[in-house]
Amino acid sequence: MRKSIATVSLSGMLPEKLEAAAAARFDGVEIFENDLLQFPGTPGEARRICADLGLRIEMFQPFRDFEGVAPDQLLRNLDRAERKFDVMEQLGTELLLVCANISADASSDLDLRAEQMALLAERAARRKLRIAFEALAWGGAVRTWRQVWDIVQRANRPNLGVALDSFHTLAIRDDWQGIKDIPGQRIFFMQLADAPWVNTDPLTHSRHYRSFPGQGEMDVTGFVGAVLDSGYNGPMSLEIFSDEVRAAPARSTALDAMRSLLWLEEQVRHLPSLKHPERTHGQLGRAVLLDPPPPPVLHGWAFVEFAVDGPTASRLREFLFLLGFCPIGRHRSKNVELLGQGDVRIVLNLEEDSFARGYFDQHGSSACAVALACDDAAAALARAEALGATRVEGQVGPNELTIPAVRAPDGSLVYFFDTHQGGSHGFEADFVLDAMPEGAAALDTCLGTGARIDHIAAVLPPGQLDSWVLFYRALLGLEPQPNTVLHDPYGIIRSRALEAPNRKVRYALNVSDRPGTVVGRTVGQFGGAGIHHIAIAVDDVVATVRQLRARGMPMLAIPANYYDDLGAKYGIEQATLAAWSELGVMLERSGEGEILHAYSTPFDNRFFFELIERRHGYQGYGAGNAPFRLAALAHWASRHGNPPPVNQHTTHDPLS
Amino acid sequence: MRKSIATVSLSGMLPEKLEAAAAARFDGVEIFENDLLQFPGTPGEARRICADLGLRIEMFQPFRDFEGVAPDQLLRNLDRAERKFDVMEQLGTELLLVCANISADASSDLDLRAEQMALLAERAARRKLRIAFEALAWGGAVRTWRQVWDIVQRANRPNLGVALDSFHTLAIRDDWQGIKDIPGQRIFFMQLADAPWVNTDPLTHSRHYRSFPGQGEMDVTGFVGAVLDSGYNGPMSLEIFSDEVRAAPARSTALDAMRSLLWLEEQVRHLPSLKHPERTHGQLGRAVLLDPPPPPVLHGWAFVEFAVDGPTASRLREFLFLLGFCPIGRHRSKNVELLGQGDVRIVLNLEEDSFARGYFDQHGSSACAVALACDDAAAALARAEALGATRVEGQVGPNELTIPAVRAPDGSLVYFFDTHQGGSHGFEADFVLDAMPEGAAALDTCLGTGARIDHIAAVLPPGQLDSWVLFYRALLGLEPQPNTVLHDPYGIIRSRALEAPNRKVRYALNVSDRPGTVVGRTVGQFGGAGIHHIAIAVDDVVATVRQLRARGMPMLAIPANYYDDLGAKYGIEQATLAAWSELGVMLERSGEGEILHAYSTPFDNRFFFELIERRHGYQGYGAGNAPFRLAALAHWASRHGNPPPVNQHTTHDPLS
Incomplete structure (x- = not known):
């Protein structure tokens, strides 16, 4: 399928964005209006840059607050639209994204909205332009693709169609399967974004947390399958708003973006069709879906x-x-x-x-x-x-x-x-x-002869978690687990594990935005990602650690208070606790399963080894013990030449 | 009033936390259990550190998942409690915070809960210990102070009282005025936290967004007034969970924390009493409230x-x-x-x-x-x-x-x-x-003779916004405005304004977590906060900029595309737009008011001047124009020796 990305999904100024999209081999872009307004050149110059880079301008977006208004406002809005049509002609694009009016003043009368959209479509038709009409998840009277499709049908103009955005449908858990029944040629555009599930309103969710397909937790694959079942054969175009991505280098973001679409194509290829459940999209030969x-x-x-x-x-x-x-x-x-x-x-x-x-x-x-x-x-x-x-x-x-x-x-x-x-x-x-x-x-x-690597934990620089998640998921087929937050004494650490279906390969990815955490100190000192620890599964952690101690291997010491609490929590007998405490062996239980694990002291304050014994089907990573492990590491580091950086904020404003 | 802080509110290891609290002149602390579990010394050693620092241990916290359980579980929970009583005796504190059981399995029968809490209180009484019982905002059957007070009354044990936490009541917009009718001696503890209003669930709100009183948007003052009206004369104790504060240096956090309580005391002093509305708390001589x-x-x-x-x-x-x-x-x-x-x-x-x-x-x-x-x-x-x-x-x-x-x-x-x-x-x-x-x-x-400073914008290092908000609010009486997010081409910028009641002094505080933004580059290069721009109010921006241009002052150029959009949006005539475009004068409208403003180019990529003309009562800062100003600054900086830092992330993984 043709691949496109909205310029708002990439950081920097317009030329950087376009160069990054071209370098990642996108076929086209959506020009986000603010990117054009910030561009010091003319729209014609932007058009030439795209042409030179081999990028088609798939759409100009967004046009807002148009329909469902009083007659005098309608005239002003049509004038405003004509000015934007001028810009589109200079850009050389024929498709305009119009977002359904979310203003509290906007009429909830769908006939009125349709009538006014028809007027807009007529104006566009005079210029041979087309309108893709989209519902926003936080809209009032109009907020679903069904309502937009309803308005488009009522308006009944050939150059007026619907724009579908996976986020706007999936974020409000709206039904998407019915999309298959829209005639494909009436879907003028398909925008794609994923996101983690976050407890907030759809607008905040959309503005700050969108991610590329495969990085989040939504069923973008199913959504695309439904759109393909409609007969849609336009581009798949990414539109991401994300605090992280706004700050990431455009070049690497564009590469992630392309990877997400390639991965998505493969996922859709293997998806059974909604219209022909006995066959997958690949078997139906729909579009040209990647087949790695x-x-x-x-x-x-x-x-x-x-x-x-x-x-x-x-x-x-x-x-x-x-x-x-x-x-x-x-x-x-x-x-x-x-x-x-x-x-x-x-x-x-x-x-x-x-x-x-x-x-x-x-x-x-x-x-x-x-x-x-x-x-x-x-x-x-x-x-x-x-x-x-x-x-x-x-x-x-x-x-x-x-x-x-x-x-x-x-x-x-x-x-x-x-x-x-x-x-x-x-x-x-x-x-x-x-x-x-x-x-x-x-x-x-x-x-022991059975010793093998159970998982590898890595430290990533700020802003790169989603990038790595997609890398492992797409290339290796590892399944991302839910996002978790760990507490280091000097700040929070965001963590996400990925696991192979047979669980023989598991990664735990960790990122800290602040320089004082154990993770942050590693990044600050060494300027980049790296393996933070290697967890080796052994048959008997206690016996193993005893042997290591006898060889002189210094293990990470865990405070006695931890064991007192363990005793109170699980009713474990004193002798066992005393043995564990001496060895630094920690315990976590989850349902029927439990993990016993211990840590070596670090090498060069950089990486260390974990020894783990999974019992009774335990499948986690001992996250409940992470605060104690991180505190012990911080304590160790402070006494071995790697204290948290002194923040100058501390040097002023003493009360005394 | 006696002032206390929970150790969880400060970053680092337990001794650092205690030293920071003492340096900021707190009278006491709540020992958060995980801080003790991470501490390599014994509880007795922690007690000695506190004693040496002159800190009283006001409370040990939290004890969870106790009441509303089956009989066999109750016995195990009582055993668990006895182990914690041991720790309390070693710590030398007599008050334990118990959080109402939020487990889905916990009984909603308040009599059962009361009966089991009475058992716990009896066990505590044998050791001369007391229990402060608290409702969590995300609780199920029990989640309000009224329910907890109800259970405490039913249990009817002299060493069982309620713990009140401003966050748990205010975050769910529960009524707090009724607190005044609890007999003060039955309120065993008062915890305080503020927070901005965030669209999320109470648990996420609590875990990540709490702030010190005066930094957020909740009526902590009113809450404290109600508690004082009850006759409560225990300490005021801060308990904050915040991603920012977890990463901030404990010393500066403790100073902010103390400032927040001093400020809060003054606010409460001037608050009319709920029980005696004709008098303020100061007039009633309640506790010893600061009177600056x-x-x-x-x-x-x-x-x-x-x-x-x-x-x-x-x-x-x-x-x-x-x-x-x-x-x-x-x-x-x-x-x-x-x-x-x-x-x-x-x-x-x-x-x-x-x-x-x-x-x-x-x-x-x-x-x-x-x-x-x-x-x-x-x-x-x-x-x-x-x-x-x-x-x-x-x-x-x-x-x-x-x-x-x-x-x-x-x-x-x-x-x-x-x-x-x-x-x-x-x-x-x-x-x-x-x-x-x-x-x-x-x-x-x-x-012009009327030229005066309208506002000053400052750039803060990451994590320091709340610190400065409290500094200006407490010292100068400036009123914080809502948090806003601005879009720089290389990342988001969080911004918050503070204004004097007469608006003759206004500050706009800006912070960026990432190094590539205009704001982030300033911090990275110069290692700290600073004045980013000085906005001077003039009578006629257009005439003023013309004169400056004639003198040779280079003004910040705004792209022509911005003016095309301004014309489309507001229907402004071409000649006016052309004049503004030539001068770099921008416009924003809000209701009846509007602002015309223009920017100088920066001095040393560090600070610059803004010229502003407020019309018809406009009181904002032209935030809608911020993305264009920031893009123009980034464009200027890139051509004058201060490009965004190259992230090594860009140097690898090319698709081509």
Whole structure:
């Protein structure tokens, strides 16, 4: 389908917006009037910029407060419309979005509204222009697509049709299935937006919280399916108002926007038609819907790769040894080391003049790549590229494996390792492996043979949560979980998890707007996203932590008061509490399930490991314990050289 | 009255919170349980810290999910309570806050709830502890103070009383006047919070948007009056949950918190009693309510002072000359210059080794002080100090005026100039004045003899809006106006105006969370708050701008498209539009009134001047034109060396 975006959905001045839309390969744009009014050039110049960029101007918008008014006002409104028609002629667009009049003064007489819309359509027809009429979710007498369609039918002018916006219908939980029965050629335009469910009024919801399809929680896919069932064959056009997106760079927003439409096309392709329930839209051949390979079946992480220089490698090696990791081997052609235990593999990349070193220089000691073990790496790569990711090719030595990779939004890499190449650990073929210790059947020094990565938590810079949610959802088919808020002693942290359907890959994404939180300090110090912790599932957390302690691994201390409360809350006996307290093992219960988990102290105030034991089907992340973990980390950081930044606000205005 | 604050209202770890509360001279604290659970010391150690700081532990809180449960659960809940009583004994506090059980399973039978609360009270009584029972605004069967009071009466235990929280009552617009009829000794505790009105559910409202009294929009004063009418003589205690406050430094939050209570005491003092409507609470001698001098009667700004070094002074002098300002004189003993026109006075402070130079070094070229002209400067100063402001004493030469000053939250100064000392310009006595040009009756080069400062707009760092609102409201008696959101091309700007009752002093405060906006760039570059623009009221904006243009003053250019829209919207004739367009004069209408205004280009990308002409009683700030002004400023800044910061997010993940 033709893809368009409203300029209001991108930050900056009009030329930046248009360049960003073109760079993301949009076919067209809606010109939002305020963007034009702020543009120092003429409408003709805006038209030329679009033409040069290969962008069609799909629509000019919005025109408000027109219909349902007294006769004298109608004349003034028609004059006003003529001025806008002038602008449209200069812009070279023939479609105007008119929003149903939401003024309290506007008449609720639909015949009057229809009559006046007919007049407007006639004026537009003289100029060969068309009107797309839209209902706003916070409208009074007119606020649904049915009412607008009713008015359009009463007005009965060929150049007057309806504009549909997924948000205006979904946000008020209005029925959208009936849209399939509108004749498709009477739908002049389809605007799309998603949003999280937020407890507020539709206007506030719309103005501040819209997001791109796939980033929110609404059924945009179903809505588009109904519109396609009508026979609509115009563009799909994004219209987002969001505090976050208004502040995000236009270029990256446009890339997210395009990814959301590509993902949406695929979702709709697999959706059964409302008119022909036995067939999907793909089978009906409706429009040209993207058909990428399906999301990869993921089996976990083959390895996590850390970018390090020599001194950092020494310290990190020591840190990992204390955690029970063993050296396994060295890369055949690169200065790269492999460590592991149980099913977990860690790669230390010491190559100079490499991607990893560049990442290290920019981000400090951190994970620069992960490799996902999957059934069909070639298909996973093809899907990622179809959904707008950039393929990255590394240097491959003779007889070495080619492991395809794409770039994540922060510049780190996501490898796809094909399990047909020797299982999840098949990549070890590129390494000269050390001899196993005598009698050792597997790497089971501490965490046990069953140890595997349960989830990875990442820290994102402010404003990038939705971007990453869409990246993982679209490329990998991970399902976003509800938004949550965690309490750090120095501010709130917004968090959202994504999970593979088989739960073998789970990410927890965290973002903090303020510099004092544990998360914010990581961003401030290292200028970007990164892996914050790696949670390893073990069979017996208590036994494991005991072993780690015996090896000298410092674990994160949890205050005794926490355990007193745990005892009061769950009636756990003193001896158990005392053991947990000594080890820093925390507990959370949810229904029948429970989680026991403990944390290592951090490496370079940057990342750490969690050990978790899920019991009785527990599927969460121990969020109830997050405030205590974050406080303990803040406490640890304050005593190890990373206190919260001093805000100059504190230096003035003492009362004393 | 005794003043207390809940530890949850302050950021950081428990010791930081307690130190901040003590530094702000609170008498006591409520210990929020999670703060204790995160504290690495014992409850006894927390008790000693409080004792050392002179803080009384007024209450331990909260205890939840207790009453209205099945018998077996009741036994478990009583056990849980005993564990918390242990903690209270160690803390040395005798009051526990119990929140009415909001669980969906909890019984709606108030007799059952009362019976179980009586059991809890009996257990507490054995330990000489008391229970304060509170309703939560999002409760189910129990969610109002009347229901809680009903249960307390049915339970009928002397150590069981009610806890009242202004938020829980005001947020659901419940009647609070009836509180006066509760016997005061049955009210065990009064918690206070304000909040802006936000369209959301009470729980979200409470968790994220609470603010200190005077910062929000609720009638906390009336609520406290009703509680005092009951005969309550316990502490007033603040309990705030706010995303902003969680991230703000505890020290400055505690100072704001104390200021809010001092201000509130004064408000209540002047409030008529509900029980004795002919008298105010002050006349009734209730508690010991603060009685500072009333807010000063303000006559405008005597002068605005800029901190400059030599080279900056040369450029700023030139900038001001182009704006029509004339040199008036030099300070008798300091390297300080005075410029003026009409009623406006600008001071350039070049003193080395001074407050101003220190401010300049920290903030760059910016206004470091303002002087407010008022009726009684000594009283204004006494009020400011009573409300927690710090008096600042400058160097005064022989026979020079002493102008009292206090420090604003960003370290800049607010002087109070007493108009009895020769009117608003009486401070000029400290200056050696230049001879007036021959025949000149007044300084009227350009802006006219009537030119005066209409309002001053300031830029605040993120998270400080409420702090400043309270500063101006409490010290100066300015009335806060509703919160507004402005659209900069690179993100949203939150804005709130405050106005003196006579409107001779008005401030517009602006804050942006993101670095790319015009406001955010100012903060990022200069590390703090500052005057963003000075709006000067003139009689005829069009004539004034013409004169400025003739002098060579570059005004901010507004795109022609804006004027086309203005014509379409208001039906203004072409010749007028053309004149305005050439001059950059903008128009906004509101009801009968209208504003014509224009902007200078900025000085050092830092501050600028606005010229405004208010017509027919217009009282706003032209907010509808703000997006165009902000876009024009962003456009100007991009071409003059201050583009938005490049976000690294843009450098990766290109689709192409």
